[in-house]
Amino acid sequence: MASNSTMPAQVDVLIIGAGPTGLGAARRLHQLKNESYLVVDEQPEAGGLASTDVTHEGFLFDVGGHVIFSHYQYFDDMIREALPNDSDWLTHQRISYVRSKNSWVAYPYQNNISQLPIEYQVSCIDGLIDAAEERSRAVGKPKNFDEWIVRMMGM
Known part of the structure; x- marks a missing residue:
């Protein structure tokens, strides 16, 4: 400068x-x-x-x-x-995938769970519901990042 x-x-x-x-x-x-x-x-x-x-x-x-x-x-x-x-501007189209349950799922994962076998789609939705229920009962802030992920996304 x-x-x-x-x-x-x-x-x-x-x-x-x-x-x-x-x-x-x-x-x-x-x-x-x-x-x-x-x-x-x-x-x-x-x-x-x-x-x-x-x-x-x-x-x-x-x-x-x-x-x-x-x-x-x-x-x-x-x-x-x-x-x-x-x-x-230099632009590019992102092409990213997440490996999950022996499948390649387009990123962002949460928008593309329909690419998973139906039983895993159900498991993902159940996990989100469980996480929402857990969040409603949670007291205080999560102690660490792992606890935050489980609280927000489920298991």
Whole structure:
């Protein structure tokens, strides 16, 4: 990001990290025009975990997850403004399966139990019903992740 020689001596807001959140904060401060700000990041390029490293050979390595889900119009508008063309985006169709009861079941599993033999479909539904009944009787929070899974999904 900014080199030491160009950094202001004082700013109202210091934004640490030039990932999507830091850049969004800077954009909003810029729109409001009432605060001085500086974005700093350890990397020379913006993007944070939403960036991709490219090797000399042209291989692409994603630094972090690049999946964007939003329920906020402001955020969606900002993303569309930053990346307005379809060619700005790299997309792929996820094709994932879960191995269960000697069958390959499309992901997400809970939406595709119809791909299992009928007796396992019934077992899955019974497990969800049992879990719901158990949750209604449960006292306190689960002690660990395993207990949470059983409480939420059943056995």
